Amino acid sequence: MLRNWQSECLNAALNKFTSGQPHFLCLATPGAGKTVMAAEVASSLKQQDYIDLVLCFSPSLAVAESIKSTFSWRLSCSFNGGIGSVGGSYTYQNMLYMNDEFWDLLKRYRVLVVFDEIHHCSGNSVIEANAWGMEILTKIQDYAAFTLALTGTPWRSDAQPISLARYSKPDGAIQCDFIYGLSEAVKDRVCRSPKIVLVDNDDLSITSSNKEDKCFNSIQELLMNESIPYSAIITNREAMLYLLGLSCHKLAEIRQLNPRAGGLVVASSVEHANELLSLLQNEFNQSAVIVTYRHDDPLNEITRFRTSDTKWIVSVGMVSEGTDIPRLQVCCHLSHIKTELYFRQVLGRILRISDAENQEAWLYTIAESQLSSFAERIAEDLPDNNTVIRLDRNTEQDFDIDNILGANAGKSNSTTAVDKLNVNIEWGLEINHSKLNVQDFVLTLGTFKQRLISVF
Template identity: 55%
Template sequence: MLRSWQKECVELAVKKYTASDKHFLCQATPGAGKTIMAALLAKTLFDKGMIDRVICFSPSVEVANNIKRTFGKIIGCSFDGSFTAVGASMTYQSLCSIPESTWDRLRKYRTFFIFDEIHHCSFSQDKSKINTWGERVVFHLQDIATYTLALSGTPWRSDALPIALVSYSNPEGELICDYQYSLIQAIRDNVCREPKIVLVDSNSISDGHDTYGSIAEFVKQAQSTYQEVLNNDSALRYLLKLAVLKLSEIRDSNPIAGGLVVASSVKHAEMINSLLIEEFNQTSTIVTYLHDNSTRKINSFKSSTEQWIVSVGMISEGTDIPRLQVCCHLSSIKTELYFRQVLGRILRSGKGKIEFAWLFTFAETRLVEFAERINIDIPGSCSYVDMECDSISVGEDIFRRFKPPLRDTCSKLKVNIDKLILGDLSSGLNTAYDERLLGCSLSNIQIKSLRTRVIEAFL
């Protein structure tokens, strides 16, 4: 069934194309159904006799294959790039290997180009800053294209460079979207789950010389890195235990619900996968570029009842696994773009009912900032109101005490839990495993008195 926002976007795009404007930018929150909307738009243009071919570009093989399946099903024609196909789906990496003769042949057709996650393609008047993908899009494809559709769930770049094919206001420099579907709208329509972000912190971190009152203080003042926190045995076990308990609770009512762990390295992923299986008695699979058959494992996980999937970067952007409802952000990448992309993996609902997406991470300064403004789709694009609650102390099960938040446009509830008593979640667990077998050295810092803070973004 076509969602109202998808129908509106398709109608607006066709209207703009008909008015001889060939470029269209759609910014829709991760998990809202951009691929289906794009396929419906392509079918509409075919039905109206406005195009002969459609070619899609995306950032990964996994996403490209998903686009190929979706477009083939909705358009009802072969979409494998063969001689008789009406279209093709490929990665941005392939842009560099396509010969000029292919582009020349495409000039004979009315071609509709779709660029998924267009923020991967930068453009600048300073040619030393433009990336190869952006250069190809700007200097090759936009002249060949009859129409273009640029898609993004997170339409900005961490390096602050402009994005190819998009427009910015002058002199403010703000992104101009032809159609925007925000996370707030998606939650209201029950298209996406409501995010709840659990930040794990400590008021007692020792490096053998000094003691620090928080993770943020430790990372800032000690001669150490955030990676040491990610590798710390007690902190890692504490966070994973919280996530395991939450997934278990969700699976009481939704037995197929799954969890995702985004690790900082292959060795880190292997250590986490071992902990989930051996210490927490969970079913788990690991997918990285070093492990065989990762794409097959991802596809298998989508339709299985396995509890966890652990990855480094293979399940971060564009990968659609609707049953994922819990995520542990344990990556060393601390950009807002990546944070939102990881959160987006657990937001997709599609069930038409209120659900919650739980993301667990550590209270590193930037991650806290990102969490506090997660209800803004584009940073700096709109204002919001903070509503503070008094600090509270709760018992063993923190999660059952939180009720669905009130609905109030452009506001956000922050729940500070500074006196949380959960006991030692790592007690009774076997810590005498061989670090060499896990392939990751544990941090030498000591982290005690772990506590959590829950941030709820709501309408």
């Protein structure tokens, strides 16, 4: 049975298509179920004899495989692009290598083309289009019977227009044919209500090689005033241990009700991912797997994790937009990518409702200024009963760091209150920078604090 928003979007798309307008853009929050809705549109058009074939394009192999499975199920036939198939699912990268025989399908048959996460394709003219947008403009736009574009984040970090999208004048706002936001999805219990924890520190000091001390009241103040890159924070061992400790404890709490609940760790590089995996396994005694482009068979690894009870999956970019793993409920965000599009897509991985008893969704990250702004805007999307809580020295409780690190941290029945920590850790940052050498300074941290943005 379709969700209410899916039925409404289906009807809106069919009405537009049957009235002679071939392009439809759906904006629906990550985790709302866009693929199922799109498959229903394809099925309805096929049953009503408006189309012969369906082609789907998406940003990754993992998403393409998921789309293939959903469309094959809904259309009750093969969807692998072979003989007897009603269509196929491909990546945007595949478009660059399709031959003329493939593109002739759009001229010879009535084809519905579905674009998942269309924001990856930019340009409404050949002058400004990127490679994928160019293929859409020259091979698909004027030949497809219908196009159905889907997105959960309707903008691009480079501010370029999205292919096939319409924009209002003079403000340049994108014009969507159907909108289903996070607020509506949470209200309808289609998506989980997220809680975002921004981890900061209010007592940082740098001691340089000449013994000169500098003090800072936040991580952001440090990043603004010193030649220390953000990557040095998220790859520092003690910082990683701290955020992983918070995340592991929260997952342990959730697993008391949902034994199969899982967590996602988003790393900044393959090397970073391997280090985070080692910390999870060796310091926190957690079951964990890793998926990166360098590892064997990452797609099957994601599939195995989806149906297993392994606690954590560590990835650089393989588990991102469109990847459907409903049992994910905790995310430790340690990526160096600081764009709102990526932040929202990562958050979307833990928003998919499951049939489990507990439906909490927690994301932990560093209180860097851009990430803090993104979290604030997400809170604005959910105005009802959302709260912003600041935890400082006066409200935090003392806690022994040994209870986070070591064997006890990995036990699923742990009840230690590691959400509030008061620890002093010395970070020896290894930074390769023109103004700073590894031996030039020691960065000392005082009290950690978390700013909790929660929506209940």
